[in-house]
Amino acid sequence: MSAVDAKATAAPVERYQAAFDARWQGNDELTALRRAALDRFLSTGFPTQRDEAWKYTNLRRLETRSFTSADASALDAHQPDWLTTTGTRIALVNGHWLPALSSQTAQPPGVTVLTLKQWLQRDPAAVASYLKEHDQLTGNALEQLNLAFFEDGVVVNLADNTILDEPIYIVHQSTTAAAGRMSHPRIVVRAGRNSRATIVEHYLGANETEYFTNSVTRFEVAAGGAIAHFRVQQEAPRAFHIGHIQTRLAKDARYCVHDIQLGASLGRTGITGLLEGAGSHAALFGLFAPMGNQHLDAHTHLDHIAPHTTSEEDYRGIAGGRGRGVFNGKIIVRPDAQKIDSRQSSRNLLLSATAEIDTKPELEIYANDVKCSHGATTGQLDATALFYLRSRGLSESDARAALIRAFAESILSTIDLAPVRAALEKQIDERFKLANEAKA
Amino acid sequence: MLSIKNLHALAGEKQVLHGLDLEVGAGEVHAIMGPNGSGKSTLAQVLAGREGYTVTGGSVTYKGKDLLSLSPEERAREGVFLAFQYPVEIPGVNNVYLLKAGLNAIRKHRGESEMDAFEFLTLVREKMKLMQMDESFLNRGVNEGFSGGEKKRNEILQMAVLEPSLALLDETDSGLDIDALRVVANGVNSLRSPDRAIVLVTHYQRLLDYIEPDHVHVLSGGKIIKSGDKSLALELEKRGYDWVKQEAAA
DSSP states (O other): OOHHHHHHHSOHHHHHHHHHHHHOOOOSHHHHHHHHHHHHHHHHOSOOTTSGGGTTOOOHHHHHSOOEEOOOOOOOSOOTTSOOOSSOEEEEETTEEOGGGOBOOOOOTTEEEEEHHHHHHHOHHHHHHHHHHHHSSSSOHHHHHHHHHOOOEEEEEEOTTOBOOSOEEEEEEEOGGGTTEEEOOEEEEEEOTTOEEEEEEEEEEOTTOOOEEEEEEEEEEOTTOEEEEEEEEEOOTTOEEEEEEEEEEOTTOEEEEEEEEOOOSEEEEEEEEEEOSTTOEEEEEEEEOOOTTOEEEEEEEEEEOSSSOEEEEEEEEEEOTTOEEEEEEEEEEOTTOOSEEEEEEEEEEEOSTTOEEEEEEEEEEOOSSEEEEEEEEEEEOOHHHHHHHHTTTOOHHHHHHHHHHHHHHHHHTTOOOHHHHHHHHHHHHHHHHHHHHHHO | OEEEEEEEEEETTEEEEEEEEEEEOTTOEEEEEOOTTSSHHHHHHHHHTOTTEEEEEEEEEETTEEGGGSOHHHHHHTTEEEEOSSOOOEEEEEHHHHHHHHHHHHHHHTTOOOOOHHHHHHHHHHHHHHTTOOGGGGGSEETTTOOHHHHHHHHHHHHHHHOOSEEEEESTTTTOOHHHHHHHHHHHHHTOOTTOEEEEEESOSGGGGTSOOSEEEEEETTEEEEEEOHHHHHHHHHHOSHHHHHHHHO
16 A cells, blocks of 8 residues: 555544644744644544534535645736735735735834744744744634644734734735645734724635635734724635634724635634723624535624623625525623623525525623624515516626625625725626526 | 507416407507506516516517517517516615616617716716706615605606606506606606607506596406596596496496
8 A cells, every 4th residue: 555545544633643744843842832733633623513613514525635734836926816905915825925926015113014934033932932822722623723734924013002004915825736735824913002904814726726724813902902804715616714813802992804705615714802801892794605515604703701892793695506604603791791782783695595504693691781682684686676677677697796796785885995895896796797697 | 569469467376467458559658547456567567577477368569579578678678668666675786877787788789889977977967857856866776765756756767768668657656746746747748759658557547637648448357448538537537447347347
């Protein structure tokens, strides 16, 4: 039996052990941390549907693949789907920083933008202690996998009172060289008191390439700070994408995210917001649109730890073909967290009889002086509206596209960063026009 | 222009039209009146091609074509327009988008080029003035948050912009106060022309004070049971429908 066969028949988690041994050796502190994380992953394995948080998402397909760490790869040019934003662009290609396609504008005083590797080179002890403090014992199996395997990423530090007007655009491109490979990018943003910044994360990949992206993004926002976060998952159709976002908010800190999932064969984002300081506010807007055989899962977890904290959540799902979508929104209000105001809305649109969206609000309220509301609806395109538009001369596919766009618009219209909004509107229009034509 | 012969149709599962005949020529205005449940709205929906209405017999010929074989959008592009009794609210789809997409689809079908933005806006502004509508309506969602009267005016605005050959108005007068009725009637009258036919489906004679019909038909039990000129409408207003039904049964 050849070595290749042995690898293919090995138990799934053992393949990750082999991939790890091939990539990481040594006895330094960081490698020890990685190894400990791998052990935690190996001991639990991939989550199964018996785990409540993964009830609607089966990772079996991901588990049966064997992925090895992606190498640094070259890429000739800026890709057509990349956003044209002003400000700093950091290009990660197959999980590795590519300086040639990155551009760093002069940062105002108080702003530091580094790649994770640069930070590691400058101060490995600081990185190790950061990871120990933040990730060693928290996080699910896949976050542990990221800790074991991460290669590169982005670190943004904002000093107190720093206002960064230009967005930081982090584009993660997988190329054909990523076939059979995995990358585990890691983004760390530490925002000082009363600081402000906008972070755009964009994930894309080469068509027909099967790869696995498993990202971790961490925000720590100090008192009075504000972060606007745009996360656009537009991976290649055969890709696997799992993203973990965790945000900790101190007193009066604000976090607003747009969580957009359009690509990948199997995609999931999990957003955890910890409202640790009184007066903090989290706003989560999401849009996921599984078509064909895609499976897209949006998981949110908002923990109102401090009193006088507020959150709002508006998620929309559009599923066509045999697409499957999941929205799971958990809200916890801790016993001492009085005067909470929390609103959650999940609205879903099914475009075909074979599409499915599961939506599950979960409220755990242990305080008594709180206002929490939630609502979920799932429906189809309004037949009367469709007829009305057609009776004015629009083709059925244009009429459907207009109604789908209108449904998505309530999320898209809240995006105040013009290049992101324009690109998404175009994406949505093209996507559903194509889908309709395929259907006709 | 429009020739309906022995039309039988179901609304859902229910047989509503039982052999309806109607001939409408270019340049004519016809009023179809009748009691509730007589099949007036079913006729309008069948002509516009709405799903859920099934033709079980008869034929409808429009400009020499089999109208019933065309999809709703093909009918619209061939020049058939239905002003809805209950215009649909569509948040997120702009009025101006609908007008432009509709107009360009119709022009393309006729082999004409798309209108440029300036030409289009000039046209729309002119028609909005006619309908006494504020330009702010253009960038609102289709009928979104419009009052009953505003919705009906918006229907006639669409009609004025799309310039159909055959305009079907389904109870356009219902729910309108007298001022709005005048504006709507004025809009409809502005479209009267030798190459256009208008069919008004209405419950009341009131609309006909403002839009004078050439022919008036009474629809009852799913067929036309009496036809006449505008004096028939006045007589119906005075005497109700029962005498016509009795006369037809005799």
